[in-house]
Amino acid sequence: MTDAQDTAADSSLRTPGGTPPDDAGSSVTGAPTPLLEPREGIPPVIADEAALVEVISAFAAGSGPVAVDAERASGYRYGQRAYLVQLRREGAGSALIDPVACSDLAGFGEALSGVEWVLHAATQDLPCLREIGMVPTRLFDTELAGRLAGFPRVGLGAMVENVLGFVLEKGHSAVDWSTRPLPEPWLRYATLDVELLVDLRDALEKELDRQGKLEWALQEFDAIAAAPPAEPRKDPWRRTSGMHKVRRRRQLAVVRELWETRDRIARRRDVSPGKVLSDAAIVEAALALPGNVHALAVLNGFGHRVGRRQLEHWQDAVDRAKALPESALPQPGQPVAGPPPPRAWADKDPAAAARLTAARAGVSALAEQLNMPQENLISPDTVRRVCWEPPASAGAAAVESALAGYGARAWQVELVTPVLVKALSAKGA
Secondary structure (H helix, E strand, C coil), X not given: XXXXXXXXXXXXXXXXXXXXXXXXXXXXXXXXXXXXXXXXXXXXXXXXXXXXXXXXXXXXXXXXXXXXXXEXXXXXXXXXXXXXXEEEEECCEEEEECCCCCCCCHHHHHHCCCCEEEECCHHHHHHHHXXXXXXXXXXXXXXXXXXXXXXXXXXXXXXXXXXXXXXXXXXXXXXXXXXXXXXXXXXXXXXXXXXCHHHHHHHHHHHHHHHCCHHHXXXXXXXXXHCCCCCCCCCHHHHCCCHHHCCCHHHHHHHHHHHHHHHHHHHHHCCCHHHXXXXXXXXXXXXXXXXXXXXXXXXXXXXXXXXXXXHHHHHHHHHHHHCCCHHHCCCCXXXXXXXXXXXHHHHHCHHHHHHHHHHHHHHHHHHHHHCCCHHHHCCHHHHHHHHHCCCCCCCHHHHHHHHHHCCCCHHXXXXXXXXXXXXXXXCCC
């Protein structure tokens, strides 16, 4: 039994203040305290190069980890660019930076090279930070730390309340951060988002260490920091909501043409694609295959608010898809790399299905024992791949090699290998 397993089994070791909350949802005694104002007030928004140089210098001279957050304008603007960056570091205080006015923040990356960056849900913010030149070499993800430590609620507000006993304002998370100038209440909210992030990091580090999971977390953080940018998604139009209704290839072609037309318009206007045309409208048109603008106009999403010229634009897209030769029509479904969907395993390979059933049960039991989500213990895709095409030998060395080949970290390999060895050797597998 590992230290973490031993800790998880002994609930008496849990004490208030920095531990996973109990069933009542909080590990902090007494009523939480509302956090209404940043301790040094709301800093001015940095929007020119001279001020940027000054704040970079201040942060380079600071000490300890640096808290980092970014605000996007999802649902309002095209893409996932950052419209406000918040930072805080001991000795430098808090800073708010306008990445529209100061589009190159590589100076921060250089000044803070080797410094640990503290982010909450790092994989959400890293892509937009990378676009403006901010790339950490070391990081601590407080959301992931909360998952590994066994907290059932890992949003920033819930973590700050349960671990530190403070309540963060929640009212401005989904506003249009591309607005200029940004209202003061929004800036206060943004500043408070990094106010206690390092404090939260310190408390979670202690809790992970107490549970024997700190080394596991550090391996996870290193993997996130070292991960390359994600490859562009192939055929993104296939992710249109409601695609399960579209069966015929000609209809798929209409979805593709309307999606790509909408994407070009949204990019040119710098607005969210959903504000140009809804996914539901795209699917409606694909199913109906309207022959003219009059037939298109009666469909949901193409009503009275859509002008004649716009209707003609969308009908042209439908007509282009309808005119494609059969050879140019998209195939149903996407080429799947790796195993088929698990629901098909019983028919395709009953032995593999038995292996997967045994592996899932073993991983689930171990994750429960360790008090963490199964997907953080080991990627479900990795489990499927090992069970679908098991190594020639079901021995520990072969399984370890297979897990490492699929990107599992050392701590995951150590814990999960015995489970998979047993599953691969199970009766019926």
